[in-house]
Amino acid sequence: xxxxxxxxxxxxxxxxxxxxxxxxxxxxxxxxxxxxxxxxxxxxxxxxxxxxxxxxxxxxxxxxxxxxxxxxxxxxxxxxxxxxxxxxxxxxxxxxxxxxxxxxxxxxxxxxxxxxxxxxxxxxxxxxxxxxxxxxxxxxxxxxxxxxxxxxxxxxxxxxxxxxxxxxxxxxxxxxxxxxxxxxxxxxxxxxxxxxxxxxxxxxxxxxxxxxxxxxxxxxxxxxxxxxxxxxxxxxxxxxxxxxxxxxxxxxxxxxxxxxxxxxxxxxxxxxxxxxxxxxxxxxxxxxxxxxxxxxxxxxxxx
Amino acid sequence: xxxxxxxxxxxxxxxxxxxxxxxxxxxxxxxxxxxxxxxxxxxxxxxxxxxxxxxxxxxxxxxxxxxxxxxxxxxxxxxxxxxxxxxxxxxxxxxxxxxxxxxxxxxxxxxxxxxxxxxxxxxxxxxxxxxxxxxxxxxxxxxxxxxxxxxxxxxxxxxxxxxxxxxxxxxxxxxxxxxxxxxxxxxxxxxxxxxxxxxxxxxxxxxxxxxxxxxxxxxxxxxxxxxxxxxxxxxxxxxxxxxxxxxxxxxxxxxx
Numbered sequence: 001x002x003x004x005x006x007x008x009x010x011x012x013x014x015x016x017x018x019x020x021x022x023x024x025x026x027x028x029x030x031x032x033x034x035x036x037x038x039x040x041x042x043x044x045x046x047x048x049x050x051x052x053x054x055x056x057x058x059x060x061x062x063x064x065x066x067x068x069x070x071x072x073x074x075x076x077x078x079x080x081x082x083x084x085x086x087x088x089x090x091x092x093x094x095x096x097x098x099x100x101x102x103x104x105x106x107x108x109x110x111x112x113x114x115x116x117x118x119x120x121x122x123x124x125x126x127x128x129x130x131x132x133x134x135x136x137x138x139x140x141x142x143x144x145x146x147x148x149x150x151x152x153x154x155x156x157x158x159x160x161x162x163x164x165x166x167x168x169x170x171x172x173x174x175x176x177x178x179x180x181x182x183x184x185x186x187x188x189x190x191x192x193x194x195x196x197x198x199x200x201x202x203x204x205x206x207x208x209x210x211x212x213x214x215x216x217x218x219x220x221x222x223x224x225x226x227x228x229x230x231x232x233x234x235x236x237x238x239x240x241x242x243x244x245x246x247x248x249x250x251x252x253x254x255x256x257x258x259x260x261x262x263x264x265x266x267x268x269x270x271x272x273x274x275x276x277x278x279x280x281x282x283x284x285x286x287x288x289x290x291x292x293x294x295x296x297x298x299x300x301x302x303x
Numbered sequence: 304x305x306x307x308x309x310x311x312x313x314x315x316x317x318x319x320x321x322x323x324x325x326x327x328x329x330x331x332x333x334x335x336x337x338x339x340x341x342x343x344x345x346x347x348x349x350x351x352x353x354x355x356x357x358x359x360x361x362x363x364x365x366x367x368x369x370x371x372x373x374x375x376x377x378x379x380x381x382x383x384x385x386x387x388x389x390x391x392x393x394x395x396x397x398x399x400x401x402x403x404x405x406x407x408x409x410x411x412x413x414x415x416x417x418x419x420x421x422x423x424x425x426x427x428x429x430x431x432x433x434x435x436x437x438x439x440x441x442x443x444x445x446x447x448x449x450x451x452x453x454x455x456x457x458x459x460x461x462x463x464x465x466x467x468x469x470x471x472x473x474x475x476x477x478x479x480x481x482x483x484x485x486x487x488x489x490x491x492x493x494x495x496x497x498x499x500x501x502x503x504x505x506x507x508x509x510x511x512x513x514x515x516x517x518x519x520x521x522x523x524x525x526x527x528x529x530x531x532x533x534x535x536x537x538x539x540x541x542x543x544x545x546x547x548x549x550x551x552x553x554x555x556x557x558x559x
Contacts, residue, residue: 050409069411076409082402084313086320098309099410143406 001064003028003151003181004049009058011044018044020205021058026198028150031177033192034185036202043079046155049183050076063150070220072100076142085129089120089139092128093146100147107146114142118172127190134165141172145180152176154184158191170194189297193300201300208300213240220296223265224289225272228257230282238281242272256284257289265289306412310420314394318428323390327428330386331379331436338375339443342366365457368448373523376441376463378394379433380516384494386465386476387429392487394421395478395552404552416551418475422545425471433464445471455526465537469512472544479551512537 002025011019019041026032034042049054049060050072083092090111097107110119110254115124118138123131137157144152157173158166174195176182186192192199192213199216201209209216227242229235239258243251249267250261261267270289276283318324341348346363348356366374395418398404407417437460445451472489481489494513500512508514510532521528 052405052408071409071411074409078402078405078409081406083406084317084403086317091316095313096308096406096410099306099412101305101406101411140406272541282359 002026003063004183005061006049007059007061009045009048009060010056011041011048012156013055018205019048019055019284022202022205022207023058024200024207024210026181026183028149028181030195031173031182031199032184032194032198032200034200034202035184035189035192035297036130036185036208037187037188039204040202041205042187042202043155046076046153046183046185050074050153052076067103072147073149074151074153075147075149076153077137077140077144077155080160081140083128083136083139085127086125088125089131089135089142090115090124092139093124093142096143097146102147110146111142114146117145117175117193118142119168132165134161134168137161137165137169138172141169141176145176148180150181150233152180152182152184154182156186157184159186159188201297203300209296216296222295223268224261225260225268226257226285226287227260227272227283228285231256231282234279235281238275238279244286245271247271307420307423310412310417310422311423314424315421315427318424319320324431327386327390328432328435328523331383331432332439334378334383335375335440336380338440339371340445342371342374342445350501353445365448367442367524368451369455369524371448372441372444372451373459375444376437376459376519376523379436379463379467383432383436384470385491387425387432387467387471388487388490390428391421391425391471391474392478392490393483394425394475394542395548396481396483396486399552400482413549414477414553415546418479418545418549420554422472422475423476426468429464429467429471433460433467452526455523458529459519459523462515462522463533465534466511466512466519469497469537469540472541476544476548476551510531510536512540538547 004026006025007023008021009019009022009023011017018039022041022045026114034045036042044053048055051069051074059066062068062073087095093111093114094104094107097110098104100201102110111124113120118141120135120142123135128136128139137160141154141157144154154173158169161169170191173184174181177195185192196213198212199210202209227239229239236255239253239256242248242258242260243253247263248260249263252259259266265288273286275281315324318405343416348358349363393403398407402501404417407413437456441451441453441456448450469491470493477486477489497511497513498516501508501511505514509530512533514530514533515537517529518528518533
């Protein structure tokens with residue numbers, strides 16, 4: 001039985017519909033990325049899943065039971081978490097634990113563990129006002145994890161962070177996804193590819209594509225060869241010549257590099273490398289493989 | 304219920320850390336003791352200012368201790384109310400505009416628990432401020448003017464506190480859907496409108512909470528004049544404010 005089932009979820013604000021009827025299921029233990037450009041309806045969807053917004057229509061079933069208040073069993077981290085700056089990190093986590101019905105004594109122990117886990121053990125006693133963006137995000141994860149939720153909802157957990165903060169949070173997520181089910185939204189495909197099993201690609205309030213990352217990758221992959229040479233006239237002529245061979249379906253040649261969509265990678269590789277050898281072409285790079293999900297993303301977004 | 308206690312504890316900690324729990328009572332104490340002091344030393348103050356026409360000071364009669372005490376409580380109707388209202392204006396509006404309410408509502412917390420905890424924290428500040436202020440005023444009044452009836456004083460202060468609590472609850476309600484300063488303005492306006500309406504039509508509007516101030520003064524000076532009407536309506540108004548604020552905060556929780 002799936003942990004979360006969403007059927008025909010819709011949200012209408014006045015004349016504008018940020019989420020226009022989406023349905024999906026999430027199995028326990030999965031890590032799912034909610035992917036899409038800005039304004040695709042990711043935040044609205046997560047807020048409805050977190051019970052912060054009432055759907056206009058549609059149904060959310062948690063653990064098989066539709067409706068009901070399941071907030072005790074989920075952890076939620078908003079896009080830009082706002083804390084009480086006069087509290088210390090440790091006080092905030094204890095406060096969050098007590099609101100989930102954990103006794104004060106137990107909360108103190110859990111808070112120490114979870115702060116240690118997110119790397120805020122030493123900073124826990126300091127006021128939140130003095131925290132950096134990365135520390136606030138990690139504190140946000142700590143407050144979402146304190147009551148050991150079955151489902152973790154994270155809204156753009158790394159988008160606003162610098163590369164170091166981003167790395168820290170991604171490493172944490174890699175560990176967290178082993179223990180609990182995670183849904184996180186992002187507009188960065190690379191983040192999704194790094195840690196997720198499944199993706200849900202949203203655009204303009206609808207699910208554009210949805211499924212296991214591995215399946216999507218093979219379904220949308222096109223055999224492609226990328227070549228880079230030294231900028232010589234001879235090499236350039238050769239690249240332009242390659243573009244018109246029978247095994248090339250589509251090509252893009254610019255000065256010193258070419259991207260060729262081919263019918264058969266094996267055959268094309270053999271021919272190209274042989275020719276490059278016999279014609280003494282100064283090759284810099286040769287890459288044979290498939291196009292990434294980036295292309296799928298761009299196609300869906302319609303850029 | 305336990306959530307409400309946790310939230311109340313958080314509110315009180317914030318009041319303490321922002322020193323609100325200290326400076327509001329201090330202002331109330333100063334306001335309260337000013338009344339007996341200025342009344343007692345009025346002849347000296349007038350003499351010191353020099354240009355008092357002769358014969359005026361002979362006509363000055365020291366008011367009785369109960370009257371002075373009633374006047375002292377009356378001081379809280381303006382500046383005291385202003386301070387309390389300014390203190391409550393951001394309690395819900397601030398959580399909404401800063402976005403802290405989003406993570407709060409993602410926890411299994413009822414909106415009514417959030418609003419009730421805030422209301423209870425405001426009530427605590429009010430009781431402390433009014434209690435200490437009235438005690439300070441009563442001490443100086445007894446020292447300078449003469450003995451007071453402490454039971455009358457307690458009843459009068461309670462009635463005055465109920466009126467102040469009405470203004471605080473109204474501001475809390477407005478703070479659930481407006482910005483802080485607008486909430487304070489409307490809260491004060493509502494209280495002022497009630498007072499004005501009551502003073503224009505005292506016989507028809509005797510049941511409104513605005514008549515609590517007059518009732519408090521009468522209780523202090525004469526030891527009587529209690530009526531259930533205004534107390535009951537004040538209670539209904541306060542409960543309605545807390546309930547409406549809970550409904551509103553459920554709907555307006557997210558910063559757009």
